[in-house]
Amino acid sequence: MQWFDPAKTNILIPTLVFVGLVVGYIITARRGINLFVRHIPGLDAIDEAIGRATEMGKPILYSPGLDEMDQAATVASMNILGRIATKAAGYETRITVPNRDPIVLSVAQEVVRSAYQQAGRPDLYRDDDVFYVTYSQFGYAAAVAGYMVRERPAANFFIGHFYAESLIMAETGQTTGAIQIAGTDSDPQLPFFITSCDYTLIGEELYAASVYLGREPMLLGSLKAQDMAKLLIILYVLGGIVGAFFGVNLDFWSGTSGAGAGG
Amino acid sequence: MLERTLPILLATVAGLFMAAQFFIPHPAMLRIYNLALDWKQIVFGCTLMLGVVSLIRFHWRKVARRAPGAFYSGVALVSCLATIGTAFFGIETGLYPWLYDRVQAPMQATLFALLAYFVASASYRAFRARSVHATLLLAAGAVVMLGRVPIGDLIGFDAGGERWSLGSLASWILDVPSLAAKRGILIGVGLGMISTSIRIILGIERAYLGQSSGEGQGRS
Numbered sequence: 001m002q003w004f005d006p007a008k009t010n011i012l013i014p015t016l017v018f019v020g021l022v023v024g025y026i027i028t029a030r031r032g033i034n035l036f037v038r039h040i041p042g043l044d045a046i047d048e049a050i051g052r053a054t055e056m057g058k059p060i061l062y063s064p065g066l067d068e069m070d071q072a073a074t075v076a077s078m079n080i081l082g083r084i085a086t087k088a089a090g091y092e093t094r095i096t097v098p099n100r101d102p103i104v105l106s107v108a109q110e111v112v113r114s115a116y117q118q119a120g121r122p123d124l125y126r127d128d129d130v131f132y133v134t135y136s137q138f139g140y141a142a143a144v145a146g147y148m149v150r151e152r153p154a155a156n157f158f159i160g161h162f163y164a165e166s167l168i169m170a171e172t173g174q175t176t177g178a179i180q181i182a183g184t185d186s187d188p189q190l191p192f193f194i195t196s197c198d199y200t201l202i203g204e205e206l207y208a209a210s211v212y213l214g215r216e217p218m219l220l221g222s223l224k225a226q227d228m229a230k231l232l233i234i235l236y237v238l239g240g241i242v243g244a245f246f247g248v249n250l251d252f253w254s255g256t257s258g259a260g261a262g263g
Numbered sequence: 264m265l266e267r268t269l270p271i272l273l274a275t276v277a278g279l280f281m282a283a284q285f286f287i288p289h290p291a292m293l294r295i296y297n298l299a300l301d302w303k304q305i306v307f308g309c310t311l312m313l314g315v316v317s318l319i320r321f322h323w324r325k326v327a328r329r330a331p332g333a334f335y336s337g338v339a340l341v342s343c344l345a346t347i348g349t350a351f352f353g354i355e356t357g358l359y360p361w362l363y364d365r366v367q368a369p370m371q372a373t374l375f376a377l378l379a380y381f382v383a384s385a386s387y388r389a390f391r392a393r394s395v396h397a398t399l400l401l402a403a404g405a406v407v408m409l410g411r412v413p414i415g416d417l418i419g420f421d422a423g424g425e426r427w428s429l430g431s432l433a434s435w436i437l438d439v440p441s442l443a444a445k446r447g448i449l450i451g452v453g454l455g456m457i458s459t460s461i462r463i464i465l466g467i468e469r470a471y472l473g474q475s476s477g478e479g480q481g482r483s
């Protein structure tokens with residue numbers, strides 16, 4: 001009987017360091033210390049996109065991606081959906097959310113309904129605006145592209161994890177003249193979104209978005225921890241480069257492996 | 264109270280367990296992990312029903328209201344119900360696999376093939392040399408595209424006993440600057456994922472429950 005897999009020490013130590021940083025910064029934030037967060041243009045443009053849809057009297061389209069609810073990108077997408085839906089409800093602008101995964105559908109319905117309640121406009125919420133399309137990847141892309149061509153939403157949001165369908169949807173949205181904001185952690189799809197959308201949240205910006213939009217001190221703390229962890233990684237990489245010049249090996253992880261079952 | 268606390272408590276316990284089981288190779292942990300995966304499949308099956316109900320209700324209302332596009336909603340309804348109906352007469356043989364092989368699969372392949380045209384139109388926009396960055400992208404794109412086809416290896420010269428070709432330059436672009444940027448993005452994504460998970464486990468990120476994060480907690 002083994003209670004710890006020593007082959008995963010290389011994952012455990014950095015994870016514990018990072019968890020310590022997150023908790024530490026959250027405690028710091030709770031004490032009221034002001035934390036600076038850099039501007040993210042894609043998130044600043046959300047208000048502009050919602051405002052444009054409101055002025056034009058057209059709906060907003062929000063696609064939460066193709067992944068299931070147990071993926072961090074989808075959770076991040078739901079967080080952003082809540083913020084956008086609250087603003088849209090405040091402006092009395094319709095937001096439509098086509099879904100590919102039924103669990104995501106249930107969560108999205110709850111998120112949008114709550115957003116309308118928070119905005120004080122529960123009467124505007126329509127169950128049909130957050131709807132299920134299909135589990136088929138390209139069926140979903142066809143439905144979203146068709147919706148864009150027929151309804152001409154003024155603002156399209158593609159926030160979540162996407163696959164090959166990303167370009168079909170983003171290029172169709174481009175042809176309809178909508179303002180488009182994308183956010184994904186799927187690096188193969190990033191070039192497509194950057195090309196076809198007005199603003200793109202790249203990788204970690206997707207996860208930072210709900211924190212950035214909410215501006216709640218405790219959440220900002222976790223964002224600062226991410227920055228600090230990146231600084232540590234940069235220092236470690238630079239140390240490795242300098243060490244290599246002097247024949248010092250900073251690879252402490254040799255002999256350990258991250259592979260294992262049940263991960 | 265329970266409506267708000269119970270889901271957060273469940274998320275915290277499940278999150279901590281999933282993190283712990285990754286490091287603990289005890290058979291009991293693996294059993295619980297597999298059980299959790301089985302339950303996930305069961306929950307997914309049940310929610311799929313919700314999806315189908317949502318789909319039918321959505322299109323039925325459009326047909327009933329004779330809203331614009333009601334005809335297409337009718338087609339979607341008939342297709343959905345007909346596919347479900349044919350499945351009762353056999354999944355391996357009969358009309359159901361025929362519908363999949365002869366209707367659904369070709370439609371999906373057609374849409375996938377359309378990507379080629381979308382790539383062309385997106386490339387036209389991306390590769391226009393309007394600025395220094397766009398010009399660099401255009402040059403790098405041209406080198407990589409040429410370097411990945413057989414002619415790329417023929418364009419070059421021999422020096423110092425080595426072959427310097429567009430092929431090797433394309434490989435260098437993909438293996439060094441491109442991969443460095445990709446790894447930078449992936450490290451950020453990894454940290455973002457862990458950070459989001461910690462926020463959920465600690466119960467301070469709850470927008471996924473339809474509540475604003477930090478709601479119900481003292482703001483500092």
